[in-house]
Amino acid sequence: CFEGIAMAPPDPILGVSEAFRADTDAKKLNLGVGAYRTEELQPYVLDVVNKVSKLYLSNWYIAERLMLERSENKEYLPIEGLAAFNKVTAELLFGADNPVINQQRVATVQGLSGTGSLRLAAALIERYFPGAQVMISSPTWGNHKNIFNDARVPWSEYRYYDPKTVGLDFEGMISDIKAAPDGSFIVLHGCAHNPTGIDPTPEQWEKIADVIQEKNHIPFFDVAYQGFASGSLDEDASSVRLFAARGMELLVAQSYSKNLGLYAERIGAINVVCSSADAAARVKSQLKRIARPMYSNPPVHGARIVANVVGDPALFNEWKAEMEMMAGRIKNVRQKLFDSLSAKDKSGKDWSFILKQIGMFSFTGLNKTQSDNMTNKWHVYMTKDGRISLAGLSLAKCEYLADAIMDSYHN
Numbered sequence: 001c002f003e004g005i006a007m008a009p010p011d012p013i014l015g016v017s018e019a020f021r022a023d024t025d026a027k028k029l030n031l032g033v034g035a036y037r038t039e040e041l042q043p044y045v046l047d048v049v050n051k052v053s054k055l056y057l058s059n060w061y062i063a064e065r066l067m068l069e070r071s072e073n074k075e076y077l078p079i080e081g082l083a084a085f086n087k088v089t090a091e092l093l094f095g096a097d098n099p100v101i102n103q104q105r106v107a108t109v110q111g112l113s114g115t116g117s118l119r120l121a122a123a124l125i126e127r128y129f130p131g132a133q134v135m136i137s138s139p140t141w142g143n144h145k146n147i148f149n150d151a152r153v154p155w156s157e158y159r160y161y162d163p164k165t166v167g168l169d170f171e172g173m174i175s176d177i178k179a180a181p182d183g184s185f186i187v188l189h190g191c192a193h194n195p196t197g198i199d200p201t202p203e204q205w206e207k208i209a210d211v212i213q214e215k216n217h218i219p220f221f222d223v224a225y226q227g228f229a230s231g232s233l234d235e236d237a238s239s240v241r242l243f244a245a246r247g248m249e250l251l252v253a254q255s256y257s258k259n260l261g262l263y264a265e266r267i268g269a270i271n272v273v274c275s276s277a278d279a280a281a282r283v284k285s286q287l288k289r290i291a292r293p294m295y296s297n298p299p300v301h302g303a304r305i306v307a308n309v310v311g312d313p314a315l316f317n318e319w320k321a322e323m324e325m326m327a328g329r330i331k332n333v334r335q336k337l338f339d340s341l342s343a344k345d346k347s348g349k350d351w352s353f354i355l356k357q358i359g360m361f362s363f364t365g366l367n368k369t370q371s372d373n374m375t376n377k378w379h380v381y382m383t384k385d386g387r388i389s390l391a392g393l394s395l396a397k398c399e400y401l402a403d404a405i406m407d408s409y410h411n
């Protein structure tokens with residue numbers, strides 16, 4: 001009976017890593033997946049995570065005793081996740097003194113990282129807003145489409161990227177959001193837009209909020225890079241806070257994959273800001289009802305790491321310093337790549353758009369044929385939309401990458 005099942009295509013992002021692993025050339029470079037690497041291009045476990053995890057891993061006896069002392073066993077978490085995690089994650093996002101927190105207007109449920117949290121919200125939309133339109137940016141992180149498709153939520157795109165300027169098509173974005181049916185869900189990247197690295201300015205965010213409010217749309221933020229884009233947790237949350245300060249209802253999916261390097265722990269949350277504490281309690285009850293038949297309850301390890309790091313002032317400060325370090329390394333690589341491209345390119349092309357982009361990605365403007373050349377000739381693995389992960393690049397490899405880009409771009 002399974003004979004009729006066709007082979008699924010490889011994932012456009014994770015499939016790049018599979019192809020990279022199969023390449024035996026020593027010069028190969030994986031700029032596909034968005035995962036932070038050190039200057040030596042090795043995966044990085046944050047010191048704070050090591051410190052917290054060692055409580056569980058270092059010495060079996062000590063670990064067991066500590067767990068008992070802290071009553072941290074391996075029993076099921078509640079459906080909504082670890083209470084200490086849910087508290088700190090919402091506070092980190094909105095700020096601990098935000099009225100939405102004080103008035104208990106946020107329904108926070110631990111999710112399976114950013115993806116799982118988005119999926120819970122998509123299921124909520126499907127169930128309680130039948131037929132509502134979700135608007136996603138063109139382009140966006142590829143998985144957004146899969147998530148809404150699988151949740152059977154109709155979506156369409158609003159203009160975002162302008163290939164002529166390699167910048168934001170702000171007019172197009174505003175007019176498409178205006179044209180959407182009233183009460184649409186508008187998916188917004190809180191910071192460090194993926195894949196373009198192009199974010200609205202604070203003034204533009206205000207205008208976006210104006211239009212969303214006029215149209216009774218519901219903002220739906222995807223925050224996968226808080227603290228990782230600028231190095232500051234508060235700055236990277238400013239878009240979300242600007243909307244919350246207007247008293248709007250909104251959704252926010254959070255991920256700790258990048259900022260705390262907890263990729264495989266699958267730790268994140270969905271936050272729904274409601275207009276009353278009562279509505280938030282009801283929304284939370286429904287999110288739990290959606291989660292229960294999907295996966296019953298979330299994993300505990302990552303939730304404890306986040307709660308312990310954020311809950312301990314010394315560790316929290318260390319985390320912030322490590323985030324600044326990671327964001328700083330990416331900025332250095334960005335600058336070096338720009339310098340190398342500008343020095344090599346005799347055509348007069350302006351590469352400064354690279355410096356204007358933020359976060360771990362750069363959208364190079366390379367098309368599919370050019371991206372294929374990067375991979376086939378230069379062993380540089382990247383997504384076919386021209387996106388490269390600067391987190392997978394070292395200063396030492398910038399010259400090589402610039403040569404590859406020059407060759408692909410001009411030939």
Ligand code: PMP
Nearest residue numbers: 113114115141194222224255257
């Ligand atoms: N949203 C965006 C925009 C992302 O870039 C990512 C990570 N690539 C995610 C969500 C979610 O990732 P995860 O499920 O690992 O948290």
